[in-house]
Each structure stands twice: as structure tokens, then as C-alpha cells.
Amino acid sequence: MKQYDLDRIIDRENTQSIKFDHEKSQCCLPMWIADMDFAVADEIVEAAKKRAEHPIFGYSYLPDALFDAFIRWHRIRHGIEYRKEDIIPYYSVVAAIDLILNTFTQPGDNITIMSPVYVYFWEALKETQRTALASPLINHDNRYSIDFDNLEACFSRSKVFLMCSPHNPAGRVWTHEELERIAALAERYDVMIIADEIHSDLIMPGYRHIPFSSLGSKTADRTITLLSSTKTFNLAQAGMSFMVTQNRQWASILRREMCRFHLGAQNVFAAVMVQAAYEHGEDWLNQVLTYINGNYLLIRDVLTQKMPEIKILPLEGTYLIWLDCRNLPACVTDFFENQAHILGEDGSLFGPEGAGYYRINIATPRRNIEKMLAGMEETYRKCGCRRS
Numbered sequence: 001m002k003q004y005d006l007d008r009i010i011d012r013e014n015t016q017s018i019k020f021d022h023e024k025s026q027c028c029l030p031m032w033i034a035d036m037d038f039a040v041a042d043e044i045v046e047a048a049k050k051r052a053e054h055p056i057f058g059y060s061y062l063p064d065a066l067f068d069a070f071i072r073w074h075r076i077r078h079g080i081e082y083r084k085e086d087i088i089p090y091y092s093v094v095a096a097i098d099l100i101l102n103t104f105t106q107p108g109d110n111i112t113i114m115s116p117v118y119v120y121f122w123e124a125l126k127e128t129q130r131t132a133l134a135s136p137l138i139n140h141d142n143r144y145s146i147d148f149d150n151l152e153a154c155f156s157r158s159k160v161f162l163m164c165s166p167h168n169p170a171g172r173v174w175t176h177e178e179l180e181r182i183a184a185l186a187e188r189y190d191v192m193i194i195a196d197e198i199h200s201d202l203i204m205p206g207y208r209h210i211p212f213s214s215l216g217s218k219t220a221d222r223t224i225t226l227l228s229s230t231k232t233f234n235l236a237q238a239g240m241s242f243m244v245t246q247n248r249q250w251a252s253i254l255r256r257e258m259c260r261f262h263l264g265a266q267n268v269f270a271a272v273m274v275q276a277a278y279e280h281g282e283d284w285l286n287q288v289l290t291y292i293n294g295n296y297l298l299i300r301d302v303l304t305q306k307m308p309e310i311k312i313l314p315l316e317g318t319y320l321i322w323l324d325c326r327n328l329p330a331c332v333t334d335f336f337e338n339q340a341h342i343l344g345e346d347g348s349l350f351g352p353e354g355a356g357y358y359r360i361n362i363a364t365p366r367r368n369i370e371k372m373l374a375g376m377e378e379t380y381r382k383c384g385c386r387r388s
Contacts, residue, residue, distance in 0.1 A: 028343035036363035041284035047276035069278035116354035166317030173316040201232040319363035326356035
């Protein structure tokens with residue numbers, strides 16, 4: 001098995017990187033937007049190079065081999081059997097959310113989300129003029145749980161549940177029991193499920209992602225699952241995602257809407273990179289997950305020993321840690337960005353329930369993690385916080 005050098009620091013200057021070209025990244029350690037600082041698997045790079053060697057980039061279609069690779073990956077990784085006819089390629093997960101909301105709901109319709117939640121969920125509802133019904137997650141003993149009574153109240157007034165699984169930014173991987181309870185409520189109140197499962201391959205040891213549509217045919221028939229290789233294999237700009245639903249009527253309507261607005265075209269390089277990722281990326285991903293888990297454990301141990309006022313929630317999935325900083329004497333953005341010179345993301349961006357929290361991307365070489373911890377510890381000491 002090939003070993004990948006995940007300790008390597010890669011200079012991303014002059015690559016039009018949003019993460020590194022942000023104005024605050026000039027004076028802060030960039031640890032915010034969700035892309036990795038690791039080089040992608042060699043097989044993906046080679047696939048793109050091979051396609052680039054052909055001098056014509058005319059109109060093309062997606063090959064069966066791409067769908068076969070996607071189906072095989074999810075069968076082996078998650079135990080679910082998708083059918084090609086149920087898979088609708090699209091540009092991105094966030095774009096798919098807008099498409100689905102605009103297709104199946106009307107301005108003013110209630111859409112349930114569980115807050116704090118991925119920033120774009122809030123933006124999508126605002127952009128499409130839908131009404132957010134936010135069911136707050138409960139932080140009990142430093143781990144989030146679902147308030148099912150509140151969630152049921154929201155479902156009783158909603159047309160759609162926009163679900164994040166695994167949950168971003170909480171890092172929760174929902175259990176089979178939790179998902180079954182959600183499915184039962186969705187059936188009771190006839191709620192469509194949009195299941196954003198873009199982080200489903202990024203699962204830490206000891207946890208297992210359960211695809212929501214795998215809970216049974218009734219649940220699958222009311223679910224549109226959103227998937228992509230972009231988070232899994234660090235291909236954020238590749239421009240390819242997948243909408244998957246066994247509801248034939250919904251699939252037909254979505255395809256018609258895509259055709260009406262000419263939304264089906266795919267980048268030729270995206271197709272070859274995504275296929276290569278699903279065919280050859282397993283070893284790279286497994287090493288990345290082990291490395292990220294090592295980063296998490298290091299941060300957890302240092303915070304517990306030296307900065308107990310900052311609590312890290314368990315990282316079950318994603319590579320985004322969620323820090324409870326509500327006991328700090330300084331506001332989170334001042335502590336991290338102005339004093340420690342670390343650029344993550346203010347928890348309040350993820351909804352009012354995120355106030356006092358901070359999200360940090362730890363898919364980065366260990367040296368950056370150590371630099372981050374050193375900056376945090378120095379700032380923590382200067383703030384006069386309690387030390388263990």
C-alpha cells in the first residue's frame with residue numbers, strides 16, 4: 001500500500017485559494033473553509049493529466065464506469081445499493097439544495113433545520129425565500145442530542161426537513177435509533193427529506209454512517225440524498241455532486257427542471273477525477289482519516305490538560321471540530337482571530353444556537369495543529385483563564 005506524506009506543507013499561494021487569499025489569512029493561520037491542506041491522491045492527478053494530454057475538450061457525456069464506481073463505493077463503504085437510474089449528477093450539493101427547494105416548495109413554506117447547522121442552510125432558505133423552522137440541538141454533557149419533541153413540532157408545520165448527516169458543525173454521526181425516529185416523524189407528517197450526506201465518508205474510528213434512505217422503502221421514497229466526492233477526496237472545485245432518489249416522480253421532475261434551465265452539463269475533468277477517486281482513492285482516504293483523528297486526539301488532550309475552559313465536542317464525523325468557548329472571558333472571534341491569530345469560523349454564523357462556539361478545520365498537517373495550539377495556549381494564559 002502506498003504511503004502518503006500528509007505532514008507535507010504545501011504552498012497554496014497564487015492558486016486562487018479562497019482559504020488562503022482571505023484578507024484575514026494574511027495575518028492568521030487559515031483553518032476555516034472546508035477544504036483540506038493535503039495533496040489529493042496521485043491517481044486523481046494522473047487521471048486529470050491523462051485527459052489533458054488529449055488536445056480536444058469537446059462535448060462529452062458521463063461514462064457508465066463513473067456511475068459503476070459511485071455505486072460500488074457506496075455499496076462497499078456504507079452497505080447501500082444505489083441504482084444508476086436513481087442517480088442525477090449535478091454541479092454541487094449547495095446548488096442542488098436550491099434546485100430542490102425551488103422545484104418542490106413555494107416562497108414562505110416552512111423548512112425544518114437543526115441548529116446550529118451548516119451556514120449555507122440558512123443562506124439557501126433566505127435566497128429561496130423559504131421560512132426556517134430551527135429545532136435547536138441540545139448540548140448535554142458536551143455532546144449534542146436531538147430535541148425530538150421540538151423537532152416534531154417543527155415537522156408538524158413543515159414541508160421539508162433539510163438534514164445534515166453527519167452533522168456540520170456539531171460533528172455528530174447520527175445513530176440508527178435517532179434516524180429511525182426522524183423517519184417516523186417524517187412519515188407521520190408527510191415531510192420530504194433532503195439529506196445532505198456530503199461528509200458521509202469522513203467518519204472517525206468507532207462510528208458508522210447510516211444512509212438515511214437505507215432505513216426502508218417508505219423512507220427512501222420521501223428522501224433525496226445529496227452526495228459528492230468533493231469533501232471526501234479534497235476536490236472542492238471539481239464541480240460534481242449527485243442527487244439520489246428512488247422516488248421516480250421526483251427524479252423526473254428534477255431532470256425536467258435541469259433540462260429547462262440547461263443545468264446538466266458536467267466538466268470533463270470533474271468526471272475523470274471523480275471516477276478515479278472512487279476507483280483508487282480508498283487507501284488515501286483511510287490514511288487521511290487516521291491522520292485527522294490523530295489531530296483531533298492531540299487537540300482534545302492539550303485542551304483538557306492546559307485549556308479546560310475551552311471544551312471540544314467529540315469528533316464523530318467530518319474534519320471540522322466544534323469548540324465550546326462560552327466560558328472564555330473574551331468573545332470567540334477576538335480570542336482566536338485578533339489575539340491567537342487563528343482564522344476559523346464564529347459559531348454564530350451557524351445559527352443563534354452557535355453563539356460562543358468556534359469551528360476549526362483540522363484537515364491540515366500536524367505542524368499547523370501544533371502552531372494553532374501554541375497560539376491558543378499563549379492567548380489563553382494572557383486572558384487569565386483557569387488552567388488545570
